[in-house]
Amino acid sequence: xxxxxxxxxxxxxxxxxxxxxxxxxxxxxxxxxxxxxxxxxxxxxxxxxxxxxxxxxxxxxxxxxxxxxxxxxxxxxxxxxxxxxxxxxxxxxxxxxxxxxxxxxxxxxxxxxxxxxxxxxxxxxxxxxxxxxxxxxxxxxxxxxxxxxxxxxxxxxxxxxxxxxxxxxxxxxxxxxxxxxxxxxxxxxxxxxxxxxxxxxxxxxxxxxxxxxxxxxxxxxxxxxxxxxxxxxxxxxxxxxxxxxxxxxxxxxxxxxxxxxxxxxxxxxxxxxxxxxxxxxxxxxxxxxxxxx
Numbered sequence: 001x002x003x004x005x006x007x008x009x010x011x012x013x014x015x016x017x018x019x020x021x022x023x024x025x026x027x028x029x030x031x032x033x034x035x036x037x038x039x040x041x042x043x044x045x046x047x048x049x050x051x052x053x054x055x056x057x058x059x060x061x062x063x064x065x066x067x068x069x070x071x072x073x074x075x076x077x078x079x080x081x082x083x084x085x086x087x088x089x090x091x092x093x094x095x096x097x098x099x100x101x102x103x104x105x106x107x108x109x110x111x112x113x114x115x116x117x118x119x120x121x122x123x124x125x126x127x128x129x130x131x132x133x134x135x136x137x138x139x140x141x142x143x144x145x146x147x148x149x150x151x152x153x154x155x156x157x158x159x160x161x162x163x164x165x166x167x168x169x170x171x172x173x174x175x176x177x178x179x180x181x182x183x184x185x186x187x188x189x190x191x192x193x194x195x196x197x198x199x200x201x202x203x204x205x206x207x208x209x210x211x212x213x214x215x216x217x218x219x220x221x222x223x224x225x226x227x228x229x230x231x232x233x234x235x236x237x238x239x240x241x242x243x244x245x246x247x248x249x250x251x252x253x254x255x256x257x258x259x260x261x262x263x264x265x266x267x268x269x270x271x272x273x274x275x276x277x278x279x280x281x282x283x284x285x286x287x288x289x290x291x292x293x
Contacts, residue, residue, distance in 0.1 A: 024140060024164055026182050027266055027288055028212045028224035028254050031134045031168040033083045033124045034076045034292070043289045044070040046093075050279035053100050056243050057276050062100040064279055068093035068112075082120050089115040091146075095154050105153040112156040113146035119168075129172030130216040131180075140164040144189075150197035160201075161189035180212035180224075186233070199238045206233025206246045212254075219258070226252035247276035264290040 034040070046068045053062035074087040094109035123135035142164070146157025164186045172178045186206045194201035207230070214224040233246035254268040270284040 024166060024184055024186075024208065025228070026168070026180075026210055026212075027268065027286075028180060028214045028222060028226070028256060029131075031119065031121075031136050031170055031180070032132055033121050033126060033134060033136075036076055036078050036083065038076040039293050040072075040074040040076070041291045041293065042070075042072040042074065043291075044068070044072070045287045046070075047285045048281050049283045051282050052275075052280045054275045054277055054280060059280075060101050062098075062279065064095060064098040066093065066095045079118075079120070082122065083124050084118050084120050086118045087116070089117065089140075091115075091156075093156070095156070098154055108147070108152065108154045108156050110147035110156055113142045113144055113158055113162075116141050116143065129178060130176055130219070131170055131172050131178035131214060133172060134168065134170040136168045138166045138168070140166065148193075150193035158191060159193055160191040163187045176216045178214050178216070180210075180214060182208075182210040184208040184210075188233075195237050202236050202239075204232060204234045204245075207231050208246075212252075221258070222256050224252075224254045224256075226254065228252065244277045246278070248272055248278065248280075249274040250281075262292040266290070 046066075048066040048068075050064040050066075051062070053060045068091060070089060070091045072087060072089045074085045076083065076085055078084065091112040091114070092110065093112070094107065096107040096109075098105040098107070117138055117140040119136045119138040121134060121136045123133060125134070126132040140163070142158070142162035144157060144159050144161055148155045148157035148159045150159070164184055166182060166184045169181045170178065184207060186208070188203040188205070191201040208228065210226065210228045212224045212226040214222055216222045228250040230246040230248050235242045235244045250270055250272050252268055252270045254266060256264055256266040258264045266288045268286040268288075270281065270286065272281045
């Protein structure tokens, strides 16, 4: 893999790391519909340690570290008779100590591409079990105004629009046990400053499936075991296939605790179990503070 192509792949990974894995990934209970008029501030901290870079399933010696913070502001209202949540998501952080096949790549820090979104509940039945029963759709629009330098291999911004449509289904199973299912389809605009800075990156639609098996210990505490799979999203540079897609699988374990009627904290440990393309995240720690005001 030549150096220019290697830089392109790392650039793609950096954007995907922040925007896909940190803004679209769900926490258990994310689709619990709060009362109309509620406002929520959600603050995330995510630490990632990546070891090994993969292309077509072949591993190259590599490392990268990341620390990402995200501020998310949500308002609950009704639109056309449906509960809805207009919101904005602002990621900021750093990707550093990135090495691949003996090459040291640049560090990146600052703001990533912000996201505007709103969930719309087609089914809103909070009285069903401890979890409630919900069916919702959320369109996410990624705005290409994050920090981006066409001469850098690692970037926080992606220099392209993205659109993600996420479907969420929450279903009680028995007593305190419930099942959560999430399906995303992500469409990508072109990045016309990729590769050597004057090439066009194109990407096919990618998909993500997430599931949680959750157990609500009581009204204040819950645990969840989760699984996620990403697939699709093959990339090309000036029409040349990079043989680089988003195929990976991941396991998750999460604990949540209400510490007062308005504040919840959660901790989630994640680990990639299989990666065909991109960095393999051996360990990820996601912390979240959820505050209702």
